[in-house]
Amino acid sequence: MKIFGDWATWDDAEAALRNRLTDHELDRLTAAYTFAAERHAGQTRPAGEPYVRHLLETAEILATELDVTDPDLLAAALLHDVVEDTPTTQAEIADRFGARVAELVGHVTKAPPAQGEGRADARHHYLSGLRDLPPDALRLKLADRYSNVQRLHTHPRPAKQRAYYAETRRYLVPLALVDARLEALFAAWERTYQHLGADTVDGA
Helix, strand or coil, rough: CCCCCCCCCCHHHHHHHCCCCCHHHHHHHHHHHHHHHHHHHCCCCCCCCCCHHHHHHHHHHHHHHCCCCCCHHHHHHCCCHHHHCCCCCHHHHHHHCCHHHHHHHHCCCCCCCCCCHHHHHHHHHHHHHHHHHHHHHHHHHHHHHHHHCCCCCHHCCCCHHHHHHHHHHHHHHHHHHHHHHHHHHHHHHHHHHHHCCCCCCCCC
16 A cells, blocks of 8 residues: 655655745745644654644645645645644634635534534544535545554554544545545555454544
């Protein structure tokens, strides 16, 4: 299966994008990355790597695998977790980076559980609702999820590996039909991690 991670720093990303975007578009993306890096400062992924690596991977998947050159979509990839995981608001994203970027980020941001709703139910509602996303937002979410699961074996909790595999197969793999390239990525991923096959979906 294909593994993304060549964009280890923003300099790597900028070098890869320089011949595909205008200077103005690159400046916008630099600002988005800088903002995201500041807001996610100190955060790490489950395997211990800096959180910004996930943001760069999500943008890398869109740009290199799906040939995305839309600066709004690439900016949203860099910013996709700031509302969910930091004190940043969607209005702040709109003010700084434009309404479309904020809309894309909003599409992939999990809302907090409604009053009386359990965490697992809220997660199910969020994941079930992904099928109604506009195509660009769905591609963003699928790139996000692929980054999250491409090194699933490095997660420190085996139970979470199995649960994330089951959840991804149930909710995300069917949506990869939106793009044949994503469909191929997830098919290879599913085969690679088929030993984790389980029916239980963990909301953790």
